[in-house]
Amino acid sequence: MTDQTQRKRRPVSPAEAALRRLAAPIAPALRRAGWLSAVSECLWAGQAAVAALAIGGLVSGQAVLSPVAAALVFLALAAVRAGLDALAGRLAQRAANRLVADVRLQLTSAAARQTPRADRPAPAELASLAAEKAVMLAPWAARYQPAMTRARIVPVVLLALTAYFSWAAAIVLFVAGPLIPVFMALVGMAAKEASERQMSEIGSLNVLLADRIAAIADLRLLGAEARAGADLATASDGLHQRTMKVLAVAFLSSTVLELFSALGVAMVAVYVGFALLGEIRFGAWGGPLSVEAGIFLLMIAPEFFQPLRDLAAAWHDRVSAQAVAEEIGEAQRAIAASGTILGHGAAAEPLPPAPFGWRGLTVRPGPEAPPLHFPDAVVAPGGALGIKGPSGAGKTTLLAALGGLIRAESGEIRWGDVVLDDGTADRIRAGIGWLPQTPRFIDAPLSEALTLGRPGDLAAALRAARAEDIIAALPGGLSARLGDLGGGVSGGEARRLMIARAHHAGARLILADEPTADLDPDTADAVLAGLMTLRDTGAALIVASHDPRVLAAMEQVLEIAPHGTDTEAEAAQ
Structure with missing residues (x-):
């Protein structure tokens, strides 16, 4: 394509460009669908001609x-x-x-590889975008795109057929037809603004709802349930008002279309009627308008406007899809800017047991945060390394970097002779058991949440983690669903289940973040015993903790001073 051709191309808005990028894989299918529907509409001219010949005869x-x-x-x-x-x-x-499925896959795949330090898009915003808003792309593809193809082809074909029999009727259609797209464009400007406000309101309501649900226990303790309910009611009323404005604009565009199409059909009918009565003697080629020609024109005149009516009916679908596509583009840019974890998140064979360590490691806990410098350390298979330091010193950041969840600014992390990078992260992570301070569970029966589809002896893993009593107390046992945050079990029980999962997976390195935080002494002892059992199987432990009992059980302790200043590793007594 030459530069001159590119300059002549009609400029495309950012929203339309974003929508075209998303729809590029399905563009050929949409073109085929549009042409098939256009041919179908044009066949009405053949039906009209057959009917006109029969009635005229x-x-x-x-x-x-x-x-x-x-x-x-x-x-x-x-x-x-x-x-x-x-x-x-x-x-x-x-x-x-396919478009909706592809967009959802792109969003969830990108979000799954997003670094933990990212602060946007918020989980509720992403869920709303992938679940609710992405669906709004479907009407644009299924209705608007075929309607646009028909609107470009069918009126031109029918106008040419009309002009063949009557130049006067063709002038009526030629004048009335373009008025519809003009007013559609004017109404579309208001529709775009209203739709964008509606999309924003939907996202805000989802974020607010997720925030209130997460804090429901605190709200009850504070007696703030009524205030939270009032906030949700206010946000819901705002969404209702935005939705009604969008519907009002949609009805306005439909009313304008019906007015002009009705006037156009009426003017053609008046001309044909008076021409057949002999009151009008002009407008046809070479003589008076015949009965067959008059009936034919009356039958195709409404069909001339039908593609434009279909387009107007689907015009709001285009506006909504553009707003959603622009929001998806912003979310994808935010995810890309926040950084990704190392590797591709794919299944991989774990590496054989080997010493795990790091050297000269510098990690930035947030995009705008100053870098933290961590002292060097190595832990051998079956070894135990504790990490201590005040809150905010970077213990969680260090664990995330060791798991390849945050990219280091400098230094290297090694599993034996293998350096952690994008090419090796999946294999290294396949051998890691991750015990976060707030355990998470997939939405599946507990047996599946613990095994993740891997074969093995789950009963033995539960015994090793001292979690058999937890399963026995759950309604449904291993068939129970705990939900994302482990509803139905306490914090200590959830951590013991995480340890059971690591046992079942045969993890060779355990990264545990404050495993005994906020637990009573008996529960903390059970969690610590489960970790020690993992070490006895040959797994290496790296545990960040404030708990003196946990640190005393470690073979060595790495102290991180505030702001990541280096200190020496000290041997635990």
Whole structure:
């Protein structure tokens, strides 16, 4: 393509460009669907011609086509049109479903590799975007795109057929037709703004709802349930008002369209009527308008406006899809800017046991935060390294970097002779058991949440983690679903279940973040015993903790001073 051609191309808005990028994989299918639906609409001209010949023959007494033959041809063309419409609809709907599925996969895949230090998009915003808003792309693909193709082809074909019989009727259609897109564009400006405000309100309501649900226990303790309910009611009313404004704009555009299309059809009907009565003697080529031509024009005039009516009906779908596409683009840019974890998140074979250590490590806990410098350390298979330091010193940041969840600014992390990088992270992580301070569970039966589909002896893992009594107390046992945050079990019980998961996976390195925090002494002892059992199997332990009992159980302790200043590792007594 030459530079001159590029300069002549119509400029595209950022929202439209974002929508086209998302829809690029399904563009060929949408074009096929649009052309099939356009051919179907154009076949109406054939049906109209057959009907006009039959009726005109009956009126004049000189039948060119018998009523029976005309009926058979009319029905055959109707069957062909129905088949083409069904095929076009199926193609468009499949393409729409694929678009939604692809967008959801892109968002969730990118978010799954997003670094833990990222602060946006918020989980509730991302969930709303992938679950609710992405669906709004489907009507644009299934309805608007085929309607746009029909609007570009069918009116031109029917206008040419009209002009063949009557230049006067063609002028009426030529003048009335363009008025519809003009007013659609004017209404579309208001619709875009209203739709963008509605999308923003949906995201805000989801964030607010997720925040209030997460804090429901605190709200009850503070007696703030009524205030929280009032906030949700206010946000819900705001969304209702935005939605009603969007609907008002949609009805306005439909009303404008119906007005101009009705006027155009009425003017053609008036012209044909007076021409057949002999009151108007101009407008046809080379003589008066025939009955057959008049009936034909009356039958195709409404069809001239039908693609434009379909386009107007789907115009709001385009506006909504553009708003969603722009928001998806912003979310993808935010995810990319926040950084990604090392590796690709793919399944991999774990590396054989080997010493694990780091040297000259510098990590930035946040995009704008100063870098933290960590002292060097090595832990051998079956060894135990404790990490202590005041809150904010960077213990959690260090663990995240060791797991490849945060990219180091400098230095290196090694599993034996293998350096942690994008090419090796998946294999290194496959041998790591991660015990966060707040355990998380997938939405599945507990047996699946603990095994993650891997074979092995789950009963033995539960015994090693001292978690058998937890399963026995749960309604449904291993069939129970705990939810994301482990609803139905205490914090200590959730951590013991995480230890059981590490046992079952045969993890060779355990990264534990404050495993006994906020636990009573008996529960803390059970968690610590589960960790020590993991070490006895040959797994290396790296445990960040404030708990003196945990640190005393470690073979060596690495102290991190405030702001990541280096200190020496000290041997635990």
